[in-house]
Amino acid sequence: MDQIKSSDRDGAIPHGSRNELSPADQSYFDFIVCGAGTSGSVVAARLAEDGQARVLLIEAGGNDEAESVSNPAHWPLNLGTERDWGFVGEPTPGLGGRRLPLSMGKGLGGGSSINVMVWARGHKEDWDHFASEAGDERWGYQSVLNYYRRIEDWTGAADPLRRGKGGPVHVAQPDAPQPIAQALMEAAGTVGIPVFDSPNGEMMESAGGASIAELRIKGGKRQSVFRSYVGPIMNLPNLTVLTDALVTRLIFQGRKVVGVEAVVGGKRRQFRARHETILSLGAIHTPKVLMQSGIGHEDDLRPHGISVVQHLPGVGRNHQDHVAFGCTWAYREPQGVGGSGCEATLYWKSDASLSHPDILQCQLEFPVPAPAEAGIATPQHGWTMFAGLAQPKSRGRLRLCGPQANDPIHIEPNSLSEPEDMVAAIAAVELCRDVGNSAAFTQLVTGEAAPGARDRAGMVDFIRKSAVTYWHQACTAKMGRDSMSVVDNELRVYGIEGLRIADASVLPRITTGNTMAPCVVIGERAADLIRAQHGLTEVQQVAMG
Numbered sequence: 001m002d003q004i005k006s007s008d009r010d011g012a013i014p015h016g017s018r019n020e021l022s023p024a025d026q027s028y029f030d031f032i033v034c035g036a037g038t039s040g041s042v043v044a045a046r047l048a049e050d051g052q053a054r055v056l057l058i059e060a061g062g063n064d065e066a067e068s069v070s071n072p073a074h075w076p077l078n079l080g081t082e083r084d085w086g087f088v089g090e091p092t093p094g095l096g097g098r099r100l101p102l103s104m105g106k107g108l109g110g111g112s113s114i115n116v117m118v119w120a121r122g123h124k125e126d127w128d129h130f131a132s133e134a135g136d137e138r139w140g141y142q143s144v145l146n147y148y149r150r151i152e153d154w155t156g157a158a159d160p161l162r163r164g165k166g167g168p169v170h171v172a173q174p175d176a177p178q179p180i181a182q183a184l185m186e187a188a189g190t191v192g193i194p195v196f197d198s199p200n201g202e203m204m205e206s207a208g209g210a211s212i213a214e215l216r217i218k219g220g221k222r223q224s225v226f227r228s229y230v231g232p233i234m235n236l237p238n239l240t241v242l243t244d245a246l247v248t249r250l251i252f253q254g255r256k257v258v259g260v261e262a263v264v265g266g267k268r269r270q271f272r273a274r275h276e277t278i279l280s281l282g283a284i285h286t287p288k289v290l291m292q293s294g295i296g297h298e299d300d301l302r303p304h305g306i307s308v309v310q311h312l313p314g315v316g317r318n319h320q321d322h323v324a325f326g327c328t329w330a331y332r333e334p335q336g337v338g339g340s341g342c343e344a345t346l347y348w349k350s351d352a353s354l355s356h357p358d359i360l361q362c363q364l365e366f367p368v369p370a371p372a373e374a375g376i377a378t379p380q381h382g383w384t385m386f387a388g389l390a391q392p393k394s395r396g397r398l399r400l401c402g403p404q405a406n407d408p409i410h411i412e413p414n415s416l417s418e419p420e421d422m423v424a425a426i427a428a429v430e431l432c433r434d435v436g437n438s439a440a441f442t443q444l445v446t447g448e449a450a451p452g453a454r455d456r457a458g459m460v461d462f463i464r465k466s467a468v469t470y471w472h473q474a475c476t477a478k479m480g481r482d483s484m485s486v487v488d489n490e491l492r493v494y495g496i497e498g499l500r501i502a503d504a505s506v507l508p509r510i511t512t513g514n515t516m517a518p519c520v521v522i523g524e525r526a527a528d529l530i531r532a533q534h535g536l537t538e539v540q541q542v543a544m545g
């Protein structure tokens with residue numbers, strides 16, 4: 001069990017700055033935040049930064065001191081390592097019985113330490129939908145713009161309405177995007193898709209468009225959310241960060257959560273919270289800890305001998321993820337890879353009558369092999385566009401297979417189970433082919449390697465066999481007011497005192513685009529709510545830029 005302390009405005013954590021906690025330090029904290037990922041890092045930092053509250057941040061994984069984390073181009077090397085939970089979905093009928101690898105970040109920074117670093121705010125319609133579901137306009141788009149202005153240190157053109165300057169989150173577009181990214185902008189225009197200067201301004205208030213991506217890269221290094229938020233305040237004596245500590249269950253007094261149990265060094269330890277415990281363990285482990293602690297559908301808990309503390313049938317239901325289908329082109333000659341390899345993005349509608357985009361396309365500047373079942377050869381040099389479903393209609397679920405922390409949880413993605421998703425998937429792939437086969441790419445590619453021209457049956461077969469995910473699992477403990485909601489508009493778990501959830505689990509539906517930025521907003525919103533309830537100093541709004 002490590003307690004890590006340091007201070008650096010860039011979030012650098014020096015070697016040799018770890019020491020064991022004394023027994024006195026292991027007793028009571030004001031707040032316990034479980035999970036040092038994207039949302040949890042924000043919550044812990046905001047609660048601790050004024051020095052008034054004693055905060056414990058618990059992380060199951062280890063440190064982030066690896067070249068594969070700091071080097072933006074090396075993110076694929078983290079997949080399947082100790083920095084990846086390495087979840088695998090159950091056999092899925094909509095995918096021809098295949099099991100999807102479902103990577104999720106493990107360690108300081110969580111997903112923000114192993115992802116592609118794309119900063120995508122979500123569409124205006126997403127946030128207004130969340131406000132409607134929660135019955136609280138503070139979750140609406142206009143309110144969320146205030147959060148983004150607080151959060152960001154935006155390096156691009158000034159947009160006082162939408163962009164912030166001086167916040168903890170460095171956001172920038174690449175200085176010199178690769179030719180393949182520039183070609184995508186030109187190609188989008190030829191098929192009638194508008195091209196925007198930024199994907200996070202007017203574009204996400206409109207029908208969609210194409211833009212050079214915004215990334216969390218500074219000075220050639222990844223900027224994880226942990227390093228942006230927690231790194232600068234690591235010297236504070238009221239903040240404790242524990243790594244390699246797996247939260248196993250909640251501790252109750254009646255119906256109030258008063259702390260957590262965690263496995264540290266093979267031993268079970270208990271940590272107590274005077275005020276609140278916040279679960280930020282992600283869309284798999286947050287519902288798992290809830291269920292194994294007695295919060296969930298009683299029919300899911302009792303077969304495993306788990307006493308029901310609170311019957312909440314929505315725990316572990318409503319599982320959503322962005323599913324994608326790789327379309328690949330072979331280069332005429334090898335091309336460079338910039339940043340994380342993802343420098344361009346596109347959002348569009350599969351049906352013009354929709355209120356907002358339901359297609360998400362992310363360009364990668366290298367060829368991504370298709371799953372073996374697809375039987376498609378991958379060129380040695382090329383590029384891949386992931387034609388994805390930004391608003392899938394299919395819903396999955398999680399199932400316990402035992403009451404213990406080391407009992408795995410069954411993830412049933414249920415991908416492509418709804419007919420609407422296949423219709424949208426075909427439209428997404430055909431749009432991708434229209435763009436990728438345009439004249440804008442002629443000087444760079446020899447031709448399309450996947451999927452190639454197919455009839456409808458062949459395209460359906462390609463989609464089912466090639467589908468992968470963006471690793472954006474979400475929505476398994478949703479916010480709302482119906483019988484399947486798990487948390488209210490203030491992220492409090494229904495029927496339980498002293499417990500909130502702050503991570504992608506609380507989204508009623510998945511956002512349009514990568515989920516890192518919305519998770520930062522969730523963390524900021526949770527911290528504001530907790531501060532207000534417990535009389536902590538309010539976060540100061542940074543200057544607008």
